[in-house]
Amino acid sequence: xxxxxxxxxxxxxxxxxxxxxxxxxxxxxxxxxxxxxxYVAPDDYQQGATVKIMFIHVPSxxxxxxxxxxxxxxxxxxxxxxxxxADVAAKAAAPVGAAFTLMCLVTGSLWGRPMWGxxxxxxxxxxxxxxxFLMYLGVIALWRTIDDPARAARVVxxxxxxxxINVPIIKFSVEWWNTLHQSAxxxxxxxxxxxxxxxxxxxxxxxxxxLLFLSLHLAAMRxxxxxxxxxxxxxxxxxxxxxx
Amino acid sequence: xxxxxxxxxxxxxYAAAIGIVxxxxxxxxxxxxxxxxxxxxxxxxxxxxRSDRAREEKA
Numbered sequence: 001x002x003x004x005x006x007x008x009x010x011x012x013x014x015x016x017x018x019x020x021x022x023x024x025x026x027x028x029x030x031x032x033x034x035x036x037x038x039y040v041a042p043d044d045y046q047q048g049a050t051v052k053i054m055f056i057h058v059p060s061x062x063x064x065x066x067x068x069x070x071x072x073x074x075x076x077x078x079x080x081x082x083x084x085x086a087d088v089a090a091k092a093a094a095p096v097g098a099a100f101t102l103m104c105l106v107t108g109s110l111w112g113r114p115m116w117g118x119x120x121x122x123x124x125x126x127x128x129x130x131x132x133f134l135m136y137l138g139v140i141a142l143w144r145t146i147d148d149p150a151r152a153a154r155v156v157x158x159x160x161x162x163x164x165i166n167v168p169i170i171k172f173s174v175e176w177w178n179t180l181h182q183s184a185x186x187x188x189x190x191x192x193x194x195x196x197x198x199x200x201x202x203x204x205x206x207x208x209x210x211l212l213f214l215s216l217h218l219a220a221m222r223x224x225x226x227x228x229x230x231x232x233x234x235x236x237x238x239x240x241x242x243x244x
Numbered sequence: 245x246x247x248x249x250x251x252x253x254x255x256x257x258y259a260a261a262i263g264i265v266x267x268x269x270x271x272x273x274x275x276x277x278x279x280x281x282x283x284x285x286x287x288x289x290x291x292x293x294r295s296d297r298a299r300e301e302k303a
Contacts, residue, residue: 039245049247052254056261096268103264110257114250212265219272226279232293233286240291 016222023215030208037201053111059209060103067097072164075157087153092220098136124173125181135163
């Protein structure tokens with residue numbers, strides 16, 4: 001099957017039905033492995049056992065930004081090719097991305113209280129992630145405000161691309177400004193500063209969370225395609241009732 | 245496993261993460277169930293999309 005064939009919603013649905021069980025199984029396997037490794041990972045010499053929060057905080061932060069990246073690519077697909085599957089991908093990613101961003105904020109606060117002495121501080125990293133969460137809510141609200149999915153997709157696509165500016169701001173905020181949040185320690189040009197005994201489980205957890213995101217996104221896309229089919233059928237019924 | 249003096253924060257963080265992931269999974273499953281049921285009901289009333297009709301005729 002050529003890649004372009006997947007742009008057909010019916011073929012995409014057939015592929016999603018085939019792929020989802022395998023993706024779900026891979027997700028479960030990765031989580032079993034990651035959580036097992038996280039359980040036996042040593043405590044941090046400064047932070048003690050609270051470093052275990054990192055195994056869920058860092059992957060959720062990554063997915064909050066990754067989902068917006070997916071939405072931005074889909075926004076280009078919507079604005080340039082006006083392809084409905086791009087609209088579907090963007091709409092399905094928004095609630096999943098919002099949920100992972102919320103998870104990042106909650107777990108970060110619960111890590112911050114014992115380490116920093118406060119749940120929240122208005123520094124550049126925390127504030128830019130909160131802005132990301134609010135933008136997700138804005139996008140979800142916008143999808144619900146406009147009835148016509150194609151028109152909603154174009155408006156949301158513009159907002160998504162404007163909001164994409166925030167993603168590099170989140171990533172580099174800890175370098176550009178003086179923040180309470182620590183500087184980058186996983187993805188650095190000179191290599192990670194995390195000890196391999198902790199970095200190993202963290203990487204497995206990032207893979208597990210990414211597989212979870214892909215599973216949920218695929219399932220949500222399948223739902224969105226069905227929702228659009230339902231909408232078409234409801235309009236046909238209304239037309240039939242009106243005698244057209 | 246000894247989670248030390250901040251065990252409450254660690255357990256709450258994992259509980260929140262599990263709650264959010266469970267919420268997402270339930271949302272996707274319930275949404276699917278609702279949509280499939282609604283489509284099935286309309287199909288039972290004889291309402292099918294043009295592309296579905298064409299596929300059935302082809303088969």
